[in-house]
Amino acid sequence: MTLRELMGNGAPEVEVSGLSYSSRSVSAGTLFFCVPGFKADGHDFAADAVQRGAVALVCERPLGLGVPEFVVDNVRAAMGPVAARFHGDPTAELEVVGITGTNGKTTTAFLVRDLLEADGVPTGLLGTVKQVVGGVEEPVVHTTPEAVDLQATFRRMVDGGDTACVMEVSSHALELGRAAGIHFACRVFTNLTQDHLDFHDDMEAYYLAKRRLFDGPGPVVVNLDDPYGRRLATEIDNAIGFSVTASATTAHAAAGGEVPEQRFPSGSGASPPAAYRARDVEFDTNGARFTADTPDGPLDLVTRLPGLFNVSNALAALAIARTLGVDTETCRAALAEASRVPGRLEPIEEGQPFGVFVDFAHTPDSLDNVLRAARDLTENRLHVVFGAGGDRDRAKRPLMGEAAAARADRVIVTSDNPRSEDPEAIIEEVLAGTGPDVEREPDRRAAIALAVGTAGPGDVVVIAGKGHEQGQEFEGGRKEPFDDREVARDALRALAETRA
Numbered sequence: 001m002t003l004r005e006l007m008g009n010g011a012p013e014v015e016v017s018g019l020s021y022s023s024r025s026v027s028a029g030t031l032f033f034c035v036p037g038f039k040a041d042g043h044d045f046a047a048d049a050v051q052r053g054a055v056a057l058v059c060e061r062p063l064g065l066g067v068p069e070f071v072v073d074n075v076r077a078a079m080g081p082v083a084a085r086f087h088g089d090p091t092a093e094l095e096v097v098g099i100t101g102t103n104g105k106t107t108t109a110f111l112v113r114d115l116l117e118a119d120g121v122p123t124g125l126l127g128t129v130k131q132v133v134g135g136v137e138e139p140v141v142h143t144t145p146e147a148v149d150l151q152a153t154f155r156r157m158v159d160g161g162d163t164a165c166v167m168e169v170s171s172h173a174l175e176l177g178r179a180a181g182i183h184f185a186c187r188v189f190t191n192l193t194q195d196h197l198d199f200h201d202d203m204e205a206y207y208l209a210k211r212r213l214f215d216g217p218g219p220v221v222v223n224l225d226d227p228y229g230r231r232l233a234t235e236i237d238n239a240i241g242f243s244v245t246a247s248a249t250t251a252h253a254a255a256g257g258e259v260p261e262q263r264f265p266s267g268s269g270a271s272p273p274a275a276y277r278a279r280d281v282e283f284d285t286n287g288a289r290f291t292a293d294t295p296d297g298p299l300d301l302v303t304r305l306p307g308l309f310n311v312s313n314a315l316a317a318l319a320i321a322r323t324l325g326v327d328t329e330t331c332r333a334a335l336a337e338a339s340r341v342p343g344r345l346e347p348i349e350e351g352q353p354f355g356v357f358v359d360f361a362h363t364p365d366s367l368d369n370v371l372r373a374a375r376d377l378t379e380n381r382l383h384v385v386f387g388a389g390g391d392r393d394r395a396k397r398p399l400m401g402e403a404a405a406a407r408a409d410r411v412i413v414t415s416d417n418p419r420s421e422d423p424e425a426i427i428e429e430v431l432a433g434t435g436p437d438v439e440r441e442p443d444r445r446a447a448i449a450l451a452v453g454t455a456g457p458g459d460v461v462v463i464a465g466k467g468h469e470q471g472q473e474f475e476g477g478r479k480e481p482f483d484d485r486e487v488a489r490d491a492l493r494a495l496a497e498t499r500a
Contacts, residue, residue, distance in 0.1 A: 134160015307373025
């Protein structure tokens with residue numbers, strides 16, 4: 001492809017063989033994007049890129065390096081559309097579902113992919129836990145990759161036989177323009193609760209970043225149980241709402257759960273009525289069953305996923321799949337067969353007489369939701385082990401402590417991913433939100449062993465914060481292998497040996 005085809009009639013007929021935003025990956029024929037980053041500015045590496053063979057630059061100021069330069073207001077915003085053109089506009093050939101929100105993105109994405117695949121639609125996946133391209137699983141670096149990488153991945157999906165893609169879309173990616181150039185078949189809003197305020201100035205800025213996803217055409221599926229979801233539904237014309245209705249809470253309470261009343265709409269707002277509603281929810285150790293009132297009539301559903309928040313995720317997946325044309329019977333059968341998502345209330349079984357679950361919950365709301373779900377699984381004591389990440393939103397730390405102390409019978413605060421911060425200092429900030437009867441153990445491995453080693457028959461232990469992650473991050477970018485699931489298994493096996 002030539003520069004003229006990529007950049008317009010004013011550009012020379014110079015052949016472009018690739019795109020890059022890192023000078024280290026530049027080779028002969030590359031168009032180089034001078035991206036201003038958080039730690040380094042791509043303009044400072046433009047000369048190196050030219051030496052390596054870059055044939056042109058996209059930049060925000062003239063550099064005079066002897067190759068064509070395209071000066072734009074925002075290099076990041078330019079990357080997506082250019083990358084889409086370079087790769088033949090691959091999302092024009094894919095039904096792309098974009099899911100944003102603080103919590104629920106990953107589970108909803110997995111469920112939607114299961115429903116589409118059950119309908120015979122080969123579907124790629126881009127998310128936090130893994131990505132799947134042409135049926136092949138691949139590791140993940142960012143929830144939403146940079147636009148150059150993202151469009152290349154879409155092209156590989158099309159070439160690999162995928163006709164749809166379900167992707168998580170982070171607020172960082174939306175703010176930084178990574179999702180520019182994507183044609184979305186359906187956009188989804190799960191919820192908005194406190195997180196990432198180290199990146200966004202406040203909750204309003206956080207919402208407005210998420211809001212960017214919904215500026216384009218096409219159907220939008222929105223959680224009307226969330227106040228920001230109700231706000232979004234009043235700001236757009238094509239919202240398809242879903243809600244866990246007040247009648248569902250009665251069944252939840254009867255099953256032993258406490259109803260978080262603030263999660264449900266008051267009915268006094270101007271948002272549209274929910275097209276999909278869950279009612280008559282029942283829980284057991286195998287998951288949940290409920291009735292979904294839909295535009296096609298009531299539908300009795302079963303899911304292996306525990307917790308009221310997962311009922312909401314399943315309802316969202318149903319609304320999305322039906323919007324894309326999957327028939328109700330296929331949705332019903334696929335939801336019943338859908339497996340749990342790695343690191344999302346994932347059970348750890350080594351023959352112990354109590355439950356152990358690992359979850360990614362790392363915000364006050366998600367921790368609260370997970371502990372509510374875990375409470376439904378035991379009539380005995382609920383233990384939780386968790387920490388908070390370093391170099392991230394500090395304001396949420398005491399709120400996480402407050403949620404843990406309110407929901408669990410026993411709280412052990414430990415280290416998470418401290419990064420450049422002192423783990424003990426992070427723990428102190430978490431403890432500011434708890435009462436006095438809280439244990440602290442900075443060594444995460446020791447904290448997990450302590451929890452499982454002292455749990456009684458019928459208890460439930462929740463290990464929260466890292467979920468599927470397989471490393472612990474320390475100062476200077478150092479990452480040491482650490483998987484909560486494997487550490488819990490090791491502790492359970494050691495416990496079994498001592499009791500043998």
